[in-house]
Amino acid sequence: MNGLKTSALALGLAAGFASFGTDAAAQDCTTKIGAVLPTSVDWGKPIAATAQYAVDIANEAGGVAGCQIEMVLRDTQVDPKVGVDAAKALVDLDGVQLLLGAVSSGVSMPILTSVTVPAGVMQMSCCSSSTAFTRLAEEGKTNGLFYRTFATSGVQAAVGAMVAQDAGYKSVAVFYKNDDWGQDIGGLVADDLKALGIDVTASIAINDGQASFRAEVTEALKGNPEAIYMALYPKEGTQVVREWISLGGSQNMIAANALKSDEFRDNVGMQYLANFTGTDTASPRTDSASAFVDAYTAKFDGPPNGPGLANSYDATMIALMAMHAAGKDATGADIAAKVASITDPNGTPVTADAAGFTMAKEVLDGGGTVSYQGATGNVQFDKNGDVSAPAVTWTFSESGIEEQKYISLTEVNDFMASLN
Known part of the structure; x- marks a missing residue:
């Protein structure tokens, strides 16, 4: 600047x-x-x-x-x-x-x-x-x-699929919170992954208030995915990742911005987040x-x-x-x-x-x-009260959050258009 x-x-x-x-x-x-x-x-x-x-x-x-x-x-x-x-x-x-x-x-x-x-x-x-x-x-x-x-969930979903493509993943399992947001972005990212030729081995809904998600994780593991995508909040995300790692799941993880949290990082442990990539919209x-x-x-x-x-x-x-x-x-x-x-x-x-x-x-x-x-x-709103936005990918470090890559609004829009 x-x-x-x-x-x-x-x-x-x-x-x-x-x-x-x-x-x-x-x-x-x-x-x-x-x-x-x-x-x-x-x-x-x-x-x-x-x-x-x-x-x-x-x-x-x-x-x-x-x-x-x-x-x-x-x-x-x-x-x-x-x-x-x-x-x-x-x-x-x-x-x-x-x-x-x-x-x-x-x-x-x-x-x-x-x-x-x-x-x-x-x-x-x-x-x-x-x-x-x-x-x-x-x-x-x-x-x-x-x-x-x-910006709408479509931006983060597309960027999540972009991350999977850039990493060379051939198969991904999707975990999503079973609410309006999770169902929306979970469905969108699954569609975007499929559009790129990436196999979605499972789409698993995660409900509030469960003592364990072992059954859901076990179901996702059956497809032997190379990576997982998570549209979850820190509490459920922490539990899912702990179960996933303990049962032998891959440490290749992609997540929406709801997991951009010190709580999640600290409760999971940095040693399990080396191959974690988060997405977010950006200024x-x-x-x-x-x-x-x-x-x-x-x-x-x-x-x-x-x-x-x-x-x-x-x-x-x-x-x-x-x-x-x-x-x-x-x-x-x-x-x-x-x-x-x-x-x-x-x-x-x-x-x-x-x-x-x-x-x-x-x-x-x-x-x-x-x-x-x-x-x-x-800031400009369309007729539905929506905005569009650039995006970033990010990861965890010992000191907090580190941006990996900035994706301009033009790049975001072009990539989303290519998916359609």
Whole structure:
């Protein structure tokens, strides 16, 4: 990144905190927004902290529609029932018109269908990738209330298949979590592997709450696959890998980003992860993405290496800018309708910091539109509320996560087109 631009953005962020505090203090109204995120798991806490970070920046920049924002956070425990109960409380008791979350598609979907759409509340997810949301939008069942800053499962599935092809694997067994997300990405990756001529020896569903997955692992071993692909979360992933290794399975492993977790690495052990490759969507190599990394590192004393952090930041910032454009006492539908004015490719470019938030408000108040340049780049949604994204492969090291390869948006799209 250009050092001068980085410095300018960093100074803008610092100046934003210094100059907007008086305005924030002078305000005497507060608007609540809701957040349903998995704070009881290690990888969920930073996602929630990043959303709060974006709220703090908006408040330092004078708030939204003349009021300070209070983010009321409730833990989903990555459990659909808990998530729905949390969302209902935020909508019915706290009266929120904007809901951030959830993370798992299996939690976001029931919240969308049973809480936010019936209540007319806008839902913005940082980290739900199931293509089922796209189908729901195409059928007109989201009422335009759902957006997400994370690319669909199709990207990671394709890159998982790419990893298998590049490694020369001829056969792969697929383990997937038995929920909306796992079923979606598990089916997609199986199709992509087959399109490349790679034998899918088994597709095994993994259910919550089992004491052991020995039966499932034994079934997968029957096909003697060269590698396994995992669309699992750390708890189930750890159990599956332990059983897999103990029963003589190969250490050739490919996984979706849900296993991008110190918990998983530490509980499995680095000695068994030498041939492990993870996939994830990525921020583009742009000045705005680099500026976010610098600002985040300064704020949290470390880079944003966990899953969904850049996406959480952009989801929150875009939603809050749309909330400002919609005005005080806006409904969820009002807020959702203003998202296009925040991500207009022909709008005034605004940075993802306090200075950029202030500029966005000025432009929007004057009747203009803005082009948000964020942690994941120049965000643009399609008619279904979806985004596309570049990708990366990564692996574990003793110190954390190491990127192996960056795959540009053009490369991702070209490879996905070749599969079809």
